[in-house]
Amino acid sequence: MMHIVFCRDRVAFITGGGSGIGGLPSLLHAAKKLSAVSGRRCLPLCIDVRQPDSIMAAVDETLKEFGCIDILINNAAGNFLCPATSLSFNAFKTVLDIDTMGTFNTSKVVYEKWFKDHGGNIVNISATLGYRGQALQVHAGSAKAANDAMTKHLAVEWGPSGVRVNAVAPGPISGTEGYRRLGGSRREAADAFQSIPLQRAGNKTEMAHCALFLASRASSYTTGAILVADGGAWLTSANDVSMLLGIASSKSAKL
Numbered sequence: 001m002m003h004i005v006f007c008r009d010r011v012a013f014i015t016g017g018g019s020g021i022g023g024l025p026s027l028l029h030a031a032k033k034l035s036a037v038s039g040r041r042c043l044p045l046c047i048d049v050r051q052p053d054s055i056m057a058a059v060d061e062t063l064k065e066f067g068c069i070d071i072l073i074n075n076a077a078g079n080f081l082c083p084a085t086s087l088s089f090n091a092f093k094t095v096l097d098i099d100t101m102g103t104f105n106t107s108k109v110v111y112e113k114w115f116k117d118h119g120g121n122i123v124n125i126s127a128t129l130g131y132r133g134q135a136l137q138v139h140a141g142s143a144k145a146a147n148d149a150m151t152k153h154l155a156v157e158w159g160p161s162g163v164r165v166n167a168v169a170p171g172p173i174s175g176t177e178g179y180r181r182l183g184g185s186r187r188e189a190a191d192a193f194q195s196i197p198l199q200r201a202g203n204k205t206e207m208a209h210c211a212l213f214l215a216s217r218a219s220s221y222t223t224g225a226i227l228v229a230d231g232g233a234w235l236t237s238a239n240d241v242s243m244l245l246g247i248a249s250s251k252s253a254k255l
């Protein structure tokens, strides 16, 4: 599901806003802080970020409704725990299509239809999975690594048009679909959190603050940056294949 949030004179165009990190509650929270919202409209549009035609139609509808787009948050993603040997070719491709192609498709359409001539601000929601080769995550880790590179490439190419492109790389964030799918609520994960420097999961408000920083003038001289917000997790977490395989095999079907 894609959401578009409008607050006062600002429009945030958000791809894949679920109930989690880039989701509507988080973004409305950010929107409130951004401009002390006086009255806001919300235009939720259902699209698939793998389909450029549907993105074009959504962007046209947004521009017709609101007249401008200031911020694009690329949040759409698909993920599940799966060892590489069990991952089908199509499963790998599906995650790359959503995470990486979806980010490129949406960024390109919004750039060509609005940002090219008016400037703008893109925030990609990434992950730290590829930094150390997180077990059971070759699909998502590869996709997000490509997105991190894309963040830098587009920052370089689109900077002269007044477009900033940055990313947030969250760690485990409680109360989200990703957290549920990757086993964050399980006992084994509670033990794993002890090895994280800040010794806890993050929360959605903390991620909203990161997105808010990158989407606002507070970061006006920042582009091509990846803001890691993971409590230090990737530096110290065990990346324990057998623990994660235990979680994966304890469920009867696909996670």
Ligand SMILES: CC/C=C\C/C=C\C/C=C\C/C=C\C/C=C\C/C=C/C=C/C(=O)SCCNC(=O)CCNC(=O)[C@H](O)C(C)(C)COP(=O)(O)OP(=O)(O)OC[C@H]1O[C@@H](n2cnc3c(N)ncnc32)[C@H](O)[C@@H]1OP(=O)(O)O
Pocket: 077, 078, 079, 080, 081, 082, 086, 087, 088, 089, 090, 091, 092, 094, 095, 127, 128, 129, 134, 140, 170, 171, 172, 173, 177, 178, 179, 180, 181, 182, 183, 184, 185, 188, 189, 192, 193, 233, 234, 237, 238, 254, 255
């Ligand atoms: C959170 C971590 C918690 C605890 C860890 C403990 C300690 C932490 C310490 C350190 C951690 C450090 C870092 C990591 C921290 C966090 C990283 C988290 C990253 C999270 C990233 C996310 O992206 S979360 C987003 C989750 N949300 C979603 O996925 C919602 C959208 N999902 C979907 O739409 C589907 O699930 C989909 C992705 C499969 C796409 O759907 P669709 O297009 O309909 O595709 P299908 O036709 O259904 O399937 C396509 C092929 O994929 C195969 N498939 C599907 N599901 C699975 C599965 N579960 N396992 C294996 N394969 C699967 C399917 O069979 C198809 O393939 P075929 O070959 O059969 O055609």
Ligand SMILES: NC(=O)C1=CN([C@@H]2O[C@H](COP(=O)(O)OP(=O)(O)OC[C@H]3O[C@@H](n4cnc5c(N)ncnc54)[C@H](OP(=O)(O)O)[C@@H]3O)[C@@H](O)[C@H]2O)C=CC1
Pocket: 001, 002, 015, 016, 017, 018, 019, 020, 021, 022, 023, 047, 048, 049, 050, 074, 075, 076, 077, 078, 079, 098, 102, 125, 126, 127, 128, 169, 170, 171, 172, 173, 174, 176, 177, 178, 179
């Ligand atoms: N949760 C966590 O701990 C972490 C999450 N992240 C990243 O944070 C972001 C949000 O994750 P989270 O909140 O956990 O998960 P959610 O599932 O809540 O958010 C992902 C959203 O992407 C949407 N989506 C999936 N496929 C498509 C598609 N083809 N077209 C359009 N939208 C699509 C989903 O739609 P629908 O609601 O219809 O399924 C969902 O709303 C993701 O980018 C994820 O990789 C990164 C690190 C850690």
